[in-house]
Amino acid sequence: MGRALAVVFTTLVLQALWGSVTLSTRSLPKLTFSFYIPAFSSLLGPRTAATKIVDQAEVEGNEYCHSCVKIDNICYNHTYLFELPAPFGGQHPVVKRMGIMNFTNVIYYTFEPKFSDKEYSKVGYISLYYPEFSGVISGGQTFNFGPFDIDHTERKVYLGGSDGIWVVDDINYFPTYFIEKSNLITNVVVKDYVYFTTSDRKGIFKYFAGYYFVHLADKTIHKFVLDGEYNIVYLNDTGLFISFLNKNHRDVQLSTEPWMRGLTVDMKGSVYAWDIYGIYKVIVDKVLSQSTLKRVTGIAPDAMAFDESNNIIYSIKKKLYKLAKVATSKCFAR
Known part of the structure; x- marks a missing residue:
């Protein structure tokens, strides 16, 4: 038993020094990356393991998804991941x-x-x-x-x-x-x-x-992002606006709310904003002057981003959550 523990400990030390990490998930091909992680680096210790996301096969077809919320008429499995580690004040x-x-x-x-x-x-x-x-x-x-x-x-x-x-x-x-x-x-x-x-x-x-x-x-x-067409969505003291790449069109005011918490862009180039009342999507109309801001959910994150599969990753305080699309249209509306 003592020899086995020594082997395990030695392996973990070598992995920390040489940083050979293999990433493998059901939805992604097996990838191998090498990270240089100095010994006694700024790693912040053990973390709570990510909660397993519900398998899509369990909620396909017409089955009701009890762990999902509906955003823009699409059901997303709502999963708690872990707490963000940091010496928070x-x-x-x-x-x-x-x-x-x-x-x-x-x-x-x-x-x-x-x-x-x-x-x-x-x-x-x-x-x-x-x-x-x-x-x-x-x-x-x-x-x-x-x-x-x-x-x-x-x-x-x-x-x-x-x-x-x-x-x-x-x-x-x-x-x-x-x-x-x-x-x-x-x-x-x-x-x-x-x-x-x-x-x-x-x-x-x-x-x-x-x-x-x-x-x-x-x-x-105050804040700004560029969408997939290089239009600028920006926030100032009078609200949220979109300035079009085509300068023949005037800026359009999307909201009079000057207190948006943040702006981000998904993998398809669509812009999202959020405040204490929920998450909103910028809808760029074919008639640019009719572009609008649409509220898609009452979830009110502190910060938000999209992963490579265009799933929503967001935080509330230190807690991190994931919203992943599933193949059903029956779930909670929020």
């Missing part, structure tokens, strides 16, 4: 942003650390399928990262914060400087190019090969 933590690296299924999220921490905003990460792989992005200086976006092609994360825009890859999670040194970055969006906003300038800036281009130069932007 306060008794009521809130995750403000979330994104998922498609290739590795690693979730990135912002959080406010403990009050004793010299940094007031950080970005953590955790594997969606292997929650024991988790940590916090940190470097050789004080960083206050908040806004971020993921370049899925290059497998990099662009982070904005109190000292410009920085970049990490999915291997060492150590930030390197990119642009806008000494500027407070309030939003970062990556879609072919890097788009961003700052605290002291109006408009949305696009960076390309050392040059800057500005969009919506007369507007103060």
Whole structure:
């Protein structure tokens, strides 16, 4: 028995040092990735295992799905996954942003650390399928990262914060400087190019090969995303708007609500917004001036993103949930 335990322990240590991880699920082909994880790294200890999602075969046809909710007339199996690990500050933590690296299924999220921490905003990460792989992005200086976006092609994360825009890859999670040194970055969006906003300038800036281009130069932007057609959905003091790539059309106001918690884009390029009353979808009409915002569910997340299968992943406080489409039309409406 003692020899067997020693072998198991040695194997686990080697896996931690060399980082050979095999990902395998029912819905994905078997993939093998290699992560460099330094010994005694920023892993945050054991996590609650993800709850097994109901097999679609159990809810196919006309059977009623008791674990599902209906969103936009589609049933989604609603599953609790695990708690997001981080040295959260306060008794009521809130995750403000979330994104998922498609290739590795690693979730990135912002959080406010403990009050004793010299940094007031950080970005953590955790594997969606292997929650024991988790940590916090940190470097050789004080960083206050908040806004971020993921370049899925290059497998990099662009982070904005109190000292410009920085970049990490999915291997060492150590930030390197990119642009806008000494500027407070309030939003970062990556879609072919890097788009961003700052605290002291109006408009949305696009960076390309050392040059800057500005969009919506007369507007103060609180949040923004780009949909699949490169239309800009943005939030300011007067509400939520969409600015079309075709500049022959005026911006359309989608909502007068200036307190949207967040914006995100699904894998098909559709934009979603959410607030304390639920989740909304931006409907871009063929007649652009008739574009609208449609409420699709009363679920009110703190942060939200889409995985590679276009399932909704969202958080409420530290708890993480998944909404996966199932092959039935009979379920709870919410």
